[in-house]
Amino acid sequence: MLGGMGGMGGHVGAPMEGHGMNKTVGIAMALLLGFGVAGAWADELQGKVRSVDQAERAFVLENGTRIWVAEGLSIVTLREGASVNALYEERDGKKIATRVKITHSEKRVQ
Numbered sequence: 001m002l003g004g005m006g007g008m009g010g011h012v013g014a015p016m017e018g019h020g021m022n023k024t025v026g027i028a029m030a031l032l033l034g035f036g037v038a039g040a041w042a043d044e045l046q047g048k049v050r051s052v053d054q055a056e057r058a059f060v061l062e063n064g065t066r067i068w069v070a071e072g073l074s075i076v077t078l079r080e081g082a083s084v085n086a087l088y089e090e091r092d093g094k095k096i097a098t099r100v101k102i103t104h105s106e107k108r109v110q
Contacts, residue, residue: 043089044085045065045067045085045086048081048082049078054075054076056068057075059075067086073098077102078102079105081105082104082105084101084102085100086101
């Protein structure tokens with residue numbers, strides 16, 4: 001009988017470990033879904049670029065709206081006069097672009 005109980009002892013511990021694993025996976029999924037929902041709250045704006053500040057990684061639209069560009073996005077091709085469509089999130093009172101699409105770029109006259 002003791003041999004049988006010893007065998008059961010291993011099985012009793014396994015579901016508890018599995019339960020902890022399921023709980024960890026459940027928490028991770030909830031966090032991922034939470035971040036996904038936060039991304040869904042991004043706002044969109046369109047306009048013509050009045051100025052670009054490469055050092056600040058920011059640009060200003062003709063209506064005066066200042067937008068900072070998120071790390072990992074290139075700002076090199078952004079030029080004054082370009083029409084843009086941007087998705088942004090409010091972070092610490094700043095509009096941070098998470099996507100910037102140049103919809104029309106005026107040719108420079110030299």
